[in-house]
Amino acid sequence: MAAKSSYNRTECNPRQTGSVFRLNGIILAAGRGQRLGRDIDLEKIGPKCLLPIDSRTLLERTVSDLVSFGVDTITIVVGYQAERVQEACVALGRKYNVRFGLVRNDAYLSTNTACSLQIGLSGIHDDVVIFNGDVLYDRAILDDLLKINRTAIAVDNTKPLTGESFKVRILNSRIEEMGKTVPVERATGEFIGISKIAGRDIGEAKRLLNALVSGDPNNYYDFIYQSLSESGNLAYSFTNGLKWTEIDDIRDLRYAESIAGIACGARGRF
Template identity: 40%
Template sequence: MIGVILAAGMGTRLMPLTKEIPKALLKINETTLLERMIKNCIGADITKFIVIVGYNRDKVIDLCPEIAEKYDVEIRTLVNEQYDVTNTSVSTFIASSLIGENPEDFILVNGDNVVDPEIILRIAECPHTGMIIDNFKELNEESFKIIIDDETFNEDKSISNGNINSIGKGLDIESSSGEFIGVSKVIAGDIAQFNEILSKLIDEDPQNYYDFAYKDLSNVKTIDFVLTNGLKWTEIDDHRDWEIAQNLVMELEKV
C-alpha cells in the first residue's frame, strides 16, 4: 500500500505562517505536519509514499530524504507545476495515474490534516475503496458534507455503505450524513475507473476537488464510509484551525 500526501497548495489563509513554506512544513512540537502524517501511516504498515508538491516545492523535496532515512521508508516527490491555478483533482491525478501503471492500494490524505492515528489504521484496514466520514462533528457551511443514499451499517456501526447522492460544502446540513475529512483509500482494482472519473473532472474544471470523483465511483464500485465515531481530527485552512491543530496534537501526544 502507498501513502499519497497532497502538499502542493499555497495556504494563503495562513499567511504569514506560509509565506516561506507550504502548510505541510508547519511544525507542532518540533514536528512538521508532513512528518507526523508519515508517522501515522507507518503505524498502519505503509512504507512507500508519494508526496505531491508545488508551492515552495524545494523545501519539501529537500526534507523528504531526511524523513525517509529517519524512518527507513521510501518517499517519492512529484510536482504539480500548475499548483497555483489547479486544485486537488490535478494533484491527485498526478499520483494516481502513476500508481495506475502498476496498480496498488493507496491511501490519499490532505497534507494539512492532523488526525488521531487510529483514523489511518481504520482506513487502511477497510476492504474496499473507502472514505473517512466524521459522523460526530457539528457541521457548518465550510464542512465538506456528504449525503449517502440507502445507507446501511455494519454490525458495530463503524462502517456504512451506499451511493453518494451529493458531496460538497454547499449541501443542506440537516440532510447530510457527515463530513468527509480528506482521508480516503482507493484499492488497486478501482484505480482505472477512479482515474477516468478524475480525468473528466479535470477536463470540466481543473479547480475541481478530487473528492467529487467518489460520487460517480460509488455508482459502480463499493465504497466503505468509515466513521470516526468521535475520533478527533482537524484540517488546517486558517489561523483558527491552526490553534485547534496545536491543541489537538497536545491532546493526542499527551504533552
Template identity: 35%
Template sequence: MIGVILAAGMGTRLMPLTKEIPKALLKINETTLLERMIKNCIAADISKFIVIVGYNKDKVIDLCPEIAEKYDIEIECIENVKYDVTNTSVSTYLASKVIEENPEDFILVNGDNVVDPQIIINLAECEHTGMIIDNFKTLNEESFKLIIDNEEMNEKNTIANGQIQAIGKGLDIPSSSGEFIGVSKVVADDIADFNKILDRLIGEDPQNYYDFAYEDLSKIKTIDFVMTNGLKWTEIDDHTDWENAQKLVEELEN
C-alpha cells in the first residue's frame, strides 16, 4: 500500500506562517505536519509514499530524504507545476496516474490534516475503496458534507455498498450523513475508473476537488464509509484551525 500526501498548496489563509514554507512543513512540538502524517501511515504498515509538491517545493523535496532515512521508508516527490492555478483533483491525478502503471492500493490524505492515528489504521483495514466520515462533529456551512443513501452500520462501524447522493459544502445539514475529512483509500482495482473520473473533473474545471470523484465512483464501485465515531481530527485552513491543531496534538500525545 502507498501513502499519497497532497502538499502542493499555498496556504494563503495562514500567512505569514506560510510565507516561506508550505503548510505541510509547519511544526507542532518540533515535528512537521508532513512527518506526523507519514508516522500515522507507518503505523498502518505503509512504507511507500508519494508527496505532491508545488508551493516552495524545494523545501519539501529537501526534507523528504531525511524523513525517508529516519523511518527506513521510500518517498517519491511529484511536482504539480500548476499548483497555483489548479486544485486537489490535479494533484491527486498526478499521483494516481503513476500508481495506475503498477496498480496498488493507496491511502490519500491532505497534507494539512492532523488526525488520530487510529483513523488511518481503520481505513487501511478496509476491503474496498473507503472514505473517512466524521459522524460526531456538528456540521456547519464550511463542512464538506455528503449524503449517503444507505446508512446501515455493520459490525466494523462502516457503511458499505452505499451510494453518494450528493457531496459538497452547500448541502442541507439535517440531510447530511456527516463530513468527509480528506482521508480516503482507493483500492488497486478501482484506480483506472477513479482516474477517468478525475480526468473528466479536471477537464470541466482544473479547480475541482478530488472529493467529487467519489460521488461517481460510488455508483459503479463499492465504497466503505468509515465513521470516526469520536476519533479526533482537524484540517488546517486558517489561524483558528492552526490553534486547534496544536491543542489536538497535545491531547493525542498526552
C-alpha cells in the first residue's frame, strides 16, 4: 500500500540555481501528535514541527541546520494541518533562501512513518538526511552523523531506556535487533530519529520501504536500517551525552524547553 501525494511536491518560494547539491533533506511531519494533543491545543499550533521552542519552531531549527550544510531543497511530508506547514515554509523559504517540496501522506491517520518516508523518497536519488519532525537536538549530533561517508543513524548510547524507547542492539558493528520490544538490558541505545541514506543505498532503501508498507502500513521506517546493516551498508554515530529529545507528550515538551539554550555549534544556540 502506498499513500498518494496530493501536493505532488508543491514548491514554496523556489530558488533558481544551476548548482546540483548532493545532500537532500527530508522532514517527516504528517502525524497528528495525539499524545501531546491531550495537554496542548495542537488545533491552534498545527503539527508538532511547528511547536515554538525558545522563539523558533522545530521546523525552523532543522531548516537552519540543513541550509548550513549546503542543502537548498528540503522535502517535507505533511498530513495533519498541512496548510499550516505550507504557510510556514513560504516564510522560511524567504528567510533562508531555500526551496521546499511538500508532499502529502493523505492516509496519515491510518499509516505510519514507513509510508511517509516512502512518499518523501520518491523523487530523491542522491544522499539524503532524514529527520522526524518532532525532534529537538544539539547540532553537534548532526555534525557527527554527516561526517560519516555512508548510510548511518544517530544512536543515543547514554540515555536511560524504557519500554517506549525505540531501542537498537548493535553487535559486531551490525544492528542485531531494533524496536520497542528489544529488552532494555540487551539494548545498545535508542535511535533518535535522525539518519542519513547514501545515494548508493537509495534504491535498496526504497525497496525495503515498499516491503514494509506492503506488509503493514503502520510500520516504522526505522526497520530498513536493520536490513541495510545486515548487508554491511550501515554505520552509526553515538550521541555520547549530547542533548536531544523527541516530543511525544507534555513531559517531553517541558524537557525540550529546558534544554533549548544549550550551545550547539554553528547554529549558535538551540
